[in-house]
Amino acid sequence: MMKKAYICSPLSGNEKENINNAIAYAKFVYHRCEMIPIVSHFYALIFDDTDKVERKIGINIGLGQILDSEEMWVFGNTITKGMDEELRKAIALKRPIHYIDDYQCKEILKQYS
Numbered sequence: 001m002m003k004k005a006y007i008c009s010p011l012s013g014n015e016k017e018n019i020n021n022a023i024a025y026a027k028f029v030y031h032r033c034e035m036i037p038i039v040s041h042f043y044a045l046i047f048d049d050t051d052k053v054e055r056k057i058g059i060n061i062g063l064g065q066i067l068d069s070e071e072m073w074v075f076g077n078t079i080t081k082g083m084d085e086e087l088r089k090a091i092a093l094k095r096p097i098h099y100i101d102d103y104q105c106k107e108i109l110k111q112y113s
Contacts, residue, residue: 005035006069006095008087010080011044019044021105024112025075031112033073038065040086063089072097076105 007025011018019041026037040062047054059082066072072090074097079087090097100108 003035003070004038004068005029005033006038006066006072006086006090007041007075008072008083008090009041009075010078011041011049011082012080015044015049020113021075021109024109025073025100025105027112028108029073035071038069040065059085062086066090066093066095069095071095073100074098075100075108077102 007022007029009018009022009025011022022039022041026039029035029037040058043058043061047058049055049058062082063086066086066089072086072095074083074087087097
């Protein structure tokens with residue numbers, strides 16, 4: 001059975017671009033790492049990230065998905081407030097964390113976007 005990897009990457013800012021980036025990162029994790037990607041960015045399509053209550057709901061769902069993941073993959077050098085919460089949860093759960101720097105992200109986006 002394939003392991004599940006939680007995709008941790010920025011959402012706020014250019015939300016549409018960041019969702020597309022998360023999709024490319026998920027493709028990378030699936031095709032290159034042979035893991036099932038868990039992408040909480042999907043919930044930004046359902047909930048309004050600018051609404052504090054809906055943002056908190058989305059974050060809580062994402063944090064719950066970390067429970068169902070064996071690993072966390074962090075994409076990019078910038079850690080947003082939401083990503084920081086996700087990282088803290090993964091650390092508390094003692095999940096292995098893999099960091100992909102900006103240079104590697106650009107290469108992944110070239111191949112999987």
